[in-house]
Amino acid sequence: MAGLLITFEGPDGAGKTTVLSAIVKQLTQDYGSRLVVTREPGGNQISEAIRHIILDPKNTEMDVRTEALLYAAARRQHINETIAPALAANQVVLCDRFVDSSVAYQGAGREIGEDAVYEMNQFATDGLTPDLTLYFDVPSEVGLARTRTREKAVDRLDAEALSFHQRVRASYLRLAQANPERIRTIDATQPLATVIAEADQLVRRAITQA
Ligand SMILES: Nc1ncnc2c1ncn2[C@@H]1O[C@H](COP(=O)(O)OP(=O)(O)OP(=O)(O)O)[C@@H](O)[C@H]1O
Ligand SMILES: [Mg+2]
Incomplete structure (x- = not known):
């Protein structure tokens, strides 16, 4: 497939969504028509319905493997409806969360097993x-403190214990170490402007080298 798939990964509150929207503003000037910005579950009807089931605080009895399968199902549909067509049209897809999130949150956080x-x-x-993954790294306490200042209802995953979030971060660090070519780590405790500048540079480099 042509095109470029760039994913944004990291723990809750790392700054993925904030940084993505900031760099899109800057990148649009140079690559406007080639950019496709998306996030899981991807805005399609099937994936949104699946996401609603996963995050509903009423679903306390959900089995951990059920949760992992639902995320993968939503991802499949998002790929089919949005990501694959964009890549086939040689576009640059910037996606907020992807497979690494499942490995870290379900594999390590929920302890199903990363493999x-x-x-x-x-x-x-x-x-x-x-083709490229930007991993925004923050200690769990920092990320969680940031999400608490955000005005949004707490969902089933946000409410997990600190130890859950620490397993998630440790898993991300393992992924980054195991995939140094694909995953570039950004220290997301830095001032937001610095994080945005580093992300912008990495994405531009990937586009010009492709
Ligand atoms: N480098 C930074 N320094 C200080 N505050 C930051 C930084 N990056 C992001 N923030 C703030 O932290 C909060 C969380 O950021 P954001 O929602 O972008 O995180 P996220 O990684 O998308 O989290 P989630 O996984 O929960 O969606 C926001 O209020 C944002 O303004
Ligand atoms: Mg976000």
Whole structure:
């Protein structure tokens, strides 16, 4: 497939969404028509319905493997409806969260096993792997403190214990270490302007080298 898939990853409150929207403003001037900005679950009807089931605070009885399968199902549909067509049209897809989130949150956070979740997602993605992943790294306490200042209802995953979030971050760090070519780590405790500048530079470099 032509095009470029760039994913934004990191723990809750790392700044993924904030940085993505900031760099899109800057990148649009140079690459406007080539950019496709999306986030899981991707805005399609099927994936949004699945996401609603996952995040509903009433679903306290949800099995951890059910949760992992639902995320993968929503991802599959998002790929089919949005990501794959954009890549086929040689566009640059910037996606807020992707497979690494499942490995970190379900594999490590929920303790299903990182390898099992990765393999299950290989089926869902049919092997589609990002060309570049920006990993925004923050200690769990910092990320969680930031999400608490955000005005938004707390969902089922936000309400998890600190130890859950620490397993998630440790998993992300392992992923980054195991995939140094694909995953570039950005210290997201830096001032927001610095984080935005680093992300902007990495994305531009990927586009011009592609
Ligand atoms: N480098 C930074 N320094 C200080 N505050 C930041 C920084 N980056 C982001 N923030 C603030 O932290 C909060 C969380 O940021 P954001 O929603 O972008 O995180 P996220 O990674 O998308 O989280 P989630 O995974 O929960 O969606 C926002 O209020 C944002 O303004
Ligand atoms: Mg976000």
